[in-house]
Amino acid sequence: MTESESQKLLQNEVKTFEDLENEIIKSNKCCACGACIAYCESQLFDVIEMNGYIPGFKSEKSVDNCTKCGVCYYICPQTKALLKELNDTYDIEDNIGHIVKILAAKTTNSALKKVGQNGGVVSAILTHLFERRKIDAAIVSEFDHNFEPVPKIIFDKEDLFKSAGTRYSISSQIFPLKNLYSIPQEILMKKKIFDIDQLRIAFIGTPCQCRAVSKMKFLHVKPAHVIKYIIGLFCFENFNYTQLYDILVRKTNVDPTKIKKTWIKKNFFIQTRDNKEFEIDIKTLDPAVRNNCHECDEFTGRFTDISVGASGAPEGFSMILIRTDNGEKVINNMLSKGIIEQFIVPFKNTIEWKNKKLDWYNKLISLKTKK
Ligand SMILES: Cc1cc2nc3c(=O)[nH]c(=O)nc-3n(C[C@H](O)[C@H](O)[C@H](O)COP(=O)(O)OP(=O)(O)OC[C@H]3O[C@@H](n4cnc5c(N)ncnc54)[C@H](O)[C@@H]3O)c2cc1C
Numbered sequence: 001m002t003e004s005e006s007q008k009l010l011q012n013e014v015k016t017f018e019d020l021e022n023e024i025i026k027s028n029k030c031c032a033c034g035a036c037i038a039y040c041e042s043q044l045f046d047v048i049e050m051n052g053y054i055p056g057f058k059s060e061k062s063v064d065n066c067t068k069c070g071v072c073y074y075i076c077p078q079t080k081a082l083l084k085e086l087n088d089t090y091d092i093e094d095n096i097g098h099i100v101k102i103l104a105a106k107t108t109n110s111a112l113k114k115v116g117q118n119g120g121v122v123s124a125i126l127t128h129l130f131e132r133r134k135i136d137a138a139i140v141s142e143f144d145h146n147f148e149p150v151p152k153i154i155f156d157k158e159d160l161f162k163s164a165g166t167r168y169s170i171s172s173q174i175f176p177l178k179n180l181y182s183i184p185q186e187i188l189m190k191k192k193i194f195d196i197d198q199l200r201i202a203f204i205g206t207p208c209q210c211r212a213v214s215k216m217k218f219l220h221v222k223p224a225h226v227i228k229y230i231i232g233l234f235c236f237e238n239f240n241y242t243q244l245y246d247i248l249v250r251k252t253n254v255d256p257t258k259i260k261k262t263w264i265k266k267n268f269f270i271q272t273r274d275n276k277e278f279e280i281d282i283k284t285l286d287p288a289v290r291n292n293c294h295e296c297d298e299f300t301g302r303f304t305d306i307s308v309g310a311s312g313a314p315e316g317f318s319m320i321l322i323r324t325d326n327g328e329k330v331i332n333n334m335l336s337k338g339i340i341e342q343f344i345v346p347f348k349n350t351i352e353w354k355n356k357k358l359d360w361y362n363k364l365i366s367l368k369t370k371k
Contacts, residue, residue, distance in 0.1 A: 014070035015081070017048060017057070024078045025055060028291040031238075033205070034151075034175025035212035036072035041178035042223040048072070053170055071221055077211035078292060086214055090303055090323065095365045097302030097321075100328050102354050104317040104343035105335070115164040117263065118310045119318035121340060122204060122231060123164040125306065128334050129202055130157040135228060136191045138202040141171035147256035148241050151176050153201070155187055166233075168262055169241035170290065173205040174212055177223040202229040206238060207298035214303035229326065232301025234309025234319070235293075236264075236368060243288035252278040299365045306331065311364065312357040317343050319357065 017036065024030050032053035040048050047062045048055055057063050074081045091098040106119030112127065113120050129135040140163035141149045149171035154163065181196060193199055203213050210232040216224030245256050254272055261271045268285055270278040301307040305327035306320060313319040322328045334340045345353045 014068065015073040015079075016068040016070050017066055017072050018063070020073045020076055020079070021056070024076060029078050029295060030055065030076075031078060031206075031208040031290070031292040032170045032172050033077060033209045033212045034172040034178070035075050035077065035209075035216060038174045038177040038180075038223055039071050039075060039216065039221055042180060043069075050172065050175060053172065071219065074219060075212055075215040075221065077208045077215065078295075082215050082218055086211070086218060086303055089218060090214070092302055095297065096300055096358060096361050097307075098323055099321050100324070101320075101322040101331070102357060103320050103322075103331075104313045105320055105331075105340040106317045106343075108338055108341050111161070112164065113316075115161050116318075117164065117166040117261075118313060119316060119340075120164065121308050121318035121320060122233070123160045124334065124340055125229075125231060125308075125330060126160055126202055126204075127157045128337075128339050129229065129330070132333075134330075135200045135202045136193060137199060138204065139173055139176060139227075140204050141167050141173065143167060145257065147245070147259055153177075153183070155191065165261060166263065168264070168268075169239045169244055173203065173209045174216075174224075177226075180223040180226065197225065199226045200228045201226045202231060203227045204231050204233065206233055206235040207301035207303075208235075208292070208296060210301050210304045211298070229306075229330070230304045232304035232307040234300050234307060234311055235296075236299060236364060237289045237293040237296075239285065239288045240290055244285060247285055247288055248280060251280050251284065254278060297365060297369050299368060300361055312360050314343050 020036065034050060036055050037048055037050055045067060047058060047066045049058045073079055105121055107113055107116060107121060107124035109124060109127065112123050116123055126138045137153050137155050139151060139153055142152050142163050144150050149167035149169055151171045151173045152163065153176050183196065188196065205213070210230050213224050213227055213230055217227065248254065248270065252270060254270055258272050259270055260273045263269050264282065267282045268280040300309065300321055305324045306322055308318050308320055310318065320331060322331055335342055
């Protein structure tokens with residue numbers, strides 16, 4: 001700790017958005033989750049906004065208008081604040097995080113199977129939660145007309161067909177919560193919600209985004225109070241949208257609007273709407289990797305109820321790491337009702353199978369941190 005840092009601590013000075021700008025945003029470590037803005041706007045402080053993928057003060061006057069409450073700094077997933085407390089809450093002792101159960105599974109819904117990225121497990125979980133009336137809404141990601149990811153709060157399971165699949169660039173998943181208190185009355189009435197604070201949302205996001213939500217929930221700050229389930233996606237790295245598609249277009253000549261699906265399996269693959277496939281050497285995409293990913297030591301998403309990913313899963317399945325009782329109840333219920341089908345590991349190999357997966361994730365994490 002530097003002298004000025006310890007002085008600050010001694011004076012019990014709260015870190016503010018200006019510190020966040022200096023330590024995280026200006027040094028290009030922001031992951032653009034939108035947590036700072038969602039919190040600030042939900043308090044009607046009207047001080048910060050997102051410019052593209054960069055949070056900043058709305059105007060020079062906003063600097064004075066900032067209440068300097070410091071919440072934005074503490075909930076930012078890129079600051080070290082609250083990490084120790086979160087590790088204790090989630091019972092974390094290693095790089096992978098606490099695991100109640102590890103399995104591979106796929107959806108048994110043939111329509112979801114077609115649109116899901118791997119086993120369609122995330123969309124199956126959300127469908128199940130909607131059908132069982134455990135949630136009223138979910139925060140997912142969709143593509144806009146330019147194939148750019150956009151975060152969205154959805155209220156119907158039918159919308160999951162549009163959101164399924166992976167978007168390999170930032171979708172600022174916490175950002176839409178800034179408008180929590182402006183959700184139209186007719187939507188709430190349809191769901192028989194008379195008090196917006198009673199809304200129940202499932203959150204889907206990358207590890208950094210889940211970390212922000214968990215920090216918000218740890219501090220009991222709005223608008224994360226409406227999030228009831230945190231579902232994390234494995235993530236080795238994410239890409240800057242413009243840079244990624246500049247490279248992809250240069251390498252393949254495919255217009256982003258003509259892309260049907262992208263996936264990573266050692267290299268980056270594109271499938272077009274007319275079913276042509278292109279393989280791009282993953283190394284050529286290095287310049288498009290977001291700077292904040294270089295410092296990230298998460299892969300499986302430690303601060304979640306359930307983490308889902310492709311790595312280690314048999315073809316057509318997703319890996320599921322259950323982390324909390326909340327998550328365990330959901331997955332057990334889905335298995336017992338046949339909503340997802342588990343990959344059966346021969347009994348004598350079960351422990352060996354699990355250990356292999358964990359070893360592999362540890363390797364990926366050390367590769368990631370070395371990179
Ligand atoms: C940027 C990124 C990098 C990833 N890297 C890896 C990796 O290195 N190794 C690995 O094993 N898995 C990785 N994944 C996870 C993997 O691609 C699948 O999302 C996961 O296996 C779930 O598949 P599914 O078929 O069960 O989910 P689906 O049923 O297809 O649902 C996927 C869900 O993810 C949401 N989503 C899609 N894109 C984003 C986004 N950019 N931000 C937030 N939410 C999003 C969708 O809205 C949908 O709800 C990555 C995901 C992302 C978003």
